[in-house]
Amino acid sequence: MFKILGICLIITNLAIYESKWSSYNRTKGSFFQKKLSISPDSFTVIKVADGDTITVRNNSNWELVRIRFFCIDAPEKSQPKWGKESSDKLRELLPLNSKVKLAIDKTDLYGRTVAEVFNYKRENVNKKMTELGLVVHYRFQKGCDDYRLVEKTAKSSQRGVWNDKKFELPWDYRKKMVFNSFLLKL
Numbered sequence: 001m002f003k004i005l006g007i008c009l010i011i012t013n014l015a016i017y018e019s020k021w022s023s024y025n026r027t028k029g030s031f032f033q034k035k036l037s038i039s040p041d042s043f044t045v046i047k048v049a050d051g052d053t054i055t056v057r058n059n060s061n062w063e064l065v066r067i068r069f070f071c072i073d074a075p076e077k078s079q080p081k082w083g084k085e086s087s088d089k090l091r092e093l094l095p096l097n098s099k100v101k102l103a104i105d106k107t108d109l110y111g112r113t114v115a116e117v118f119n120y121k122r123e124n125v126n127k128k129m130t131e132l133g134l135v136v137h138y139r140f141q142k143g144c145d146d147y148r149l150v151e152k153t154a155k156s157s158q159r160g161v162w163n164d165k166k167f168e169l170p171w172d173y174r175k176k177m178v179f180n181s182f183l184l185k186l
Contacts, residue, residue: 036070036103036116043102045094050077051086051135053112054094056102068112069126070105071144072135073170075161078177082161086134093125100125105143133160136169 043056046064051074054067074090075082094100094117103116117125129135130150137144137151154162161167168176 036105038101038103038118041102043100045096045098045100047096048087048091048094050074050083051090051129054090054117056100059099066112067102067117068108068110068114069129069135070103070114070116071138071141071147072126072130073138074129074135075167075170076173076177079168079170079173082134082164082167085160086129089132089134090125090129093123093128094119130154131159133157133162136161140171 042059043065044059045054046057047055049055049066052069052072053074054069056065056067057063058065074086077083077087099120101118101122102113103118105114105116108114116127119125126135127147127150130137130147131154133154137147139148154160
């Protein structure tokens with residue numbers, strides 16, 4: 001009886017979390033690709049946390065800023081194969097102490113700055129990771145239509161995660177992990 005009640009509570013909480021996150025994102029952006037302006041400040045990569053999150057230092061005021069990549073969602077570090085692949089590729093594209101430019105969108109629910117990141121080659125790293133099939137288009141964020149198209153090309157070419165029939169979308173994987181961890185506590 002208590003297990004059934006617990007499972008119902010988990011499902012309800014996941015639904016509430018998802019609706020809050022989705023409504024938060026619906027208030028931002030436009031239907032079409034959002035045009036972000038590049039910050040005049042220069043930043044230095046201090047840490048690559050995973051395939052879609054880095055920490056940079058603002059070279060103007062030395063402030064540390066945690067960046068969540070705009071329009072993409074990377075496999076979790078604990079996700080078999082692809083979490084490590086995604087993180088490793090991002091480290092290759094953005095080596096420690098490399099200079100980057102940011103096109104900043106907003107601050108997310110966790111206090112991270114959401115931005116497009118451009119490396120020293122002036123390459124949009126968010127799109128490059130999507131082209132390589134190492135991240136997925138984050139469909140819950142508005143203003144990312146061109147990322148959907150880049151992902152479609154990666155899918156049709158079966159690049160990266162799109163060549164793995166067992167790949168689980170990051171948001172589905174996170175929900176499963178939350179659900180499983182709760183069941184273990186029962």
